[in-house]
Amino acid sequence: MKHVFDDGREAARTMDAEDSLRSFRDRFYLREGEIYMDGNSLGLCSKDAEANLLAVLEEWKTLGINIWSRPPVQKFLYQDHLGALTAPLIKADADEVTIHSNTTINIHTAIGTFYEPKADRYQILVDDLNFPTDRHAVDGQLRLKGIDPEKGIALVRSRDGKTLATEDIIAAMTPEVALILLPSVLYRSGQLLDMKTITHEARKRDIIIGWDLSHSIGAVPHDFKAIDPDFAVWCSYKYLNGGPGASAGLYINRRHFEKPAGLPGWHGNVKETQFQLNHRLDKAAYAGGWQSGTQHVLSMAPLEGSLKMYEEAGMDRLREKSLKLTAYLRFLIESRLEAYGFSVGTPYEDENRGGHIALEHEDALRINEALKDAGVVPDFRFPNVIRLAPVPLYVGFEDVYELVQRIEIIMDQKKYENYDNKVGPVA
Ligand SMILES: Cc1ncc(COP(=O)(O)O)c(C=O)c1O
Structure with missing residues (x-):
């Protein structure tokens, strides 16, 4: 489905307000201020699971x-x-x-x-x-x-x-x-x-x-x-x-x-x-x-x-929101992050993409580390991919907006230059 997005925090908030799955978020242990983008590696704990x-x-x-x-x-x-x-x-x-x-x-x-x-x-x-x-x-x-x-x-x-x-x-x-x-x-x-x-x-x-x-x-x-x-x-x-x-x-x-x-x-x-x-x-x-x-x-x-x-929640509703979240993330990357040398490695069409976006950059490893210190949980995969999974049960559109804001700050202030090009035991 073709989505048309608006680049602004208010637009993100409106999409959250219209989201019929929004209340599921309150059933997860999300940490205040943290943006969890790693649910494709380890999903968050819910109160239901606990x-x-x-x-x-x-x-x-x-x-x-x-x-x-x-x-x-x-x-x-x-x-x-x-x-x-x-x-x-x-x-x-x-x-x-x-x-x-x-x-x-x-x-x-x-x-x-x-x-x-x-x-x-x-x-x-x-x-x-x-x-x-x-x-x-x-x-x-x-x-x-x-x-x-x-x-x-x-x-x-x-x-x-x-x-x-x-x-x-x-x-x-x-x-x-x-x-x-x-x-x-x-x-x-x-x-x-x-x-x-x-x-x-x-x-x-x-x-x-x-x-x-x-x-x-x-x-x-x-x-x-x-x-x-x-x-x-x-x-x-x-x-x-x-x-x-x-x-x-x-x-x-x-x-x-x-x-x-x-x-x-x-x-x-x-x-x-x-x-x-x-x-x-x-x-x-x-x-x-x-x-x-x-x-x-x-x-x-x-x-x-x-x-x-x-x-x-129902799988069809989850998929619909997931596709909208990943399309929105792609839109923000293309409109705001390409200037910093980022690109998207995930296929464009809905029928060809799963639940995450592969954000590519030649300095991906160091940017990934800087993101962790900026309160984002992404992960890195060789050679140049930061994986970002906006999981529809607990991630909202404003989270995606805020994620891109934090990436922009890291790039503007070259914060990633403070990190080594080394992967820890768990990337
Ligand atoms: C495609 C795929 N298969 C299997 C696994 C891991 O399997 P296991 O649960 O046995 O560690 C992963 C882990 O990320 C995976 O991505």
């Missing part, structure tokens, strides 16, 4: 072992309950989603399940811009099958170091490719890939395809009934605000429910017979069959509180 965590702690205190079996939410089935709360965000069936472990392990689980190399079809197609853990997991899975990653990887390369072209991805789907793993939104530039076209092209060629939704779930609504991928994984601590290290998500398309799990464990057993403790696994025929060991209940409880907010 209350749910405290409630589950209370259950542990009062129920002991009975926490597993006592209604209303038996924690033995917590992964199903949270799966059902998450499924609407991607328009999947409730039993196609389970909450489990971390994203890296879920990639291992999914590839361990779906990668069945043959003599003439053994490659895994990946891109050169994805987050490194995806590649580490793919390389590890190739090695486990006795395949040298040098031979087993089919790599689609970015032409500009920022984005991927759909036609290049399709051209890389050669007869040797058995499986594809791609990110829905690129973690650095924020490009949203055309998941539907790419998935359909893969399925036409009988290639298994899975998506890493870490940078889109909770920011971009997905329609998995229309996209129809084989599997997907995601982090719950970014836009889903589930808390540091919150249990991750795994989607298994129901056409695969009968397949054996790649990393099986006793929690993937049919629930009715799990406690018969048989050595022969009777794998459950739904996404819960991909569970391995005991659920990380205390890393799931805040997520439950947070997911209920998504139910209230």
